Amino acid sequence: MSDDLVLCTTDGDGVATVTFNRPDRKNGWSPELEAAYFGTLDRVDRDADVRAVVLTGAGTAFCPGMDASRLNEKAGKGLDLSGRPPQYRPRTLRKPLIAAINGGCAGIGLVQALMCDVRFAARGAKFSTAFARRGLAAEYGLSWVLPRYVGLENALDLLLSARTFDAEEALRLGLVSRVVERDDVLAQAQAYAGDLARNCAPTALAAIRHQVYGDLEVGLDEALRRSLQVMAVTNGSADFVEGMRSFIERRPPHFAPLADDFDAGALTGAPVPGGRLAADDVLG
Structure with missing residues (x-):
């Protein structure tokens, strides 16, 4: 496992920017990326200099779900979660966690975006629950999380259809709280986190x-x-x-x-x- 799968930098205000760093794979999720991300959260949680955290993706995507090669490899072989922490690990963080969703966000990537406290999305970014179109049920507790954000009918719509929807619809549904231009999404999320770090x-x-x-x-x-x-x-x-x-x-x-x-x-x-x-x- 390489720590380069996840980058982390901290600015003078105490805002740690954590970046999924597999741009060649659109930041597709993998057990190695998961371990690097959760390990990074453990470190920033203990770092007294860090007061808020921003999560984003390198390149043009946030995280479009499990890496397609992993999905194909595991198809039909059952589920093995041995030794893996639950996907709600970010909820146990003691510091605000802000998502800067810069592009594609689906499947387990959507689960992780919803584990953040506040979400900024780039205009035109695409979202999907994805699972039903891969022959999968609502994974990693998404059936519990999603209705709490968007209500029962909207949650069922997004889960049953697994359709693609854009950032503007995500805003209307309440999945994100801000939609900004793609080139500004990270800076705006960092500015918000910086205000928390300086004043709260x-x-x-x-x-x-x-x-x-x-x-x-x-x-x-x-x-x-x-x-x-x-x-x-x-x-x-x-x-x-x-x-x-x-x-x-x-x-x-x-x-x-x-x-x-x-x-x-x-x-x-x-x-x-x-x-x-x-x-x-x-x-x-």
Whole structure:
């Protein structure tokens, strides 16, 4: 496995740009790319200098799904996920994850785009769930994720037809929040992430991310209980003092970096969504 399958650079604001780097294969997914990507997420999660992450693809595509040669090789041979972490690994990241979808995004590439918190798409970029047209069911939990973004009927439409749709329709459906010109998509996503990195407290960002994904699983009463538990900590924190002082003094805030041992689950009183089980553990 080569680390060159995934590139990672960090700017002065603390924005790490992570790039799928198989442009010769349109960034087609493979177990090697997966391991390199998830390993990169592990590293940026521990790096105190990183405050937000942008994910994109090299060349003209984001990730059009599993590499076609891999699909052909594995066709009819069953499923082997031994040792592979689940595809929701990005949801356990403690830092904001912004997608800059620069081109084709389908199958497992769409799954990974939906694991990001906010999605910028290049005008004209093509999307598809793809699975049904390859004789496959909705993979990697997409049947759970997709209806939460676009509603039941739209999710069934996209999954059953596996049709291709463009960035403009993705925006109307709620799959992406911004559509920008192709040459600007990465810069705009980086600018958004930079604003978070400069102006938002890393601990608050980690807590909010955990709250939103964790609260998808519970009712209002439990979500409120968790919220009050978080408030009991953050309302007395140094970050709150700095946030108010910077606001009153009309200056940029100077928030401390995220502590290496910060545990959003302990703060919210809820487990990390999905935990950190390996895929073979999930399958039992």
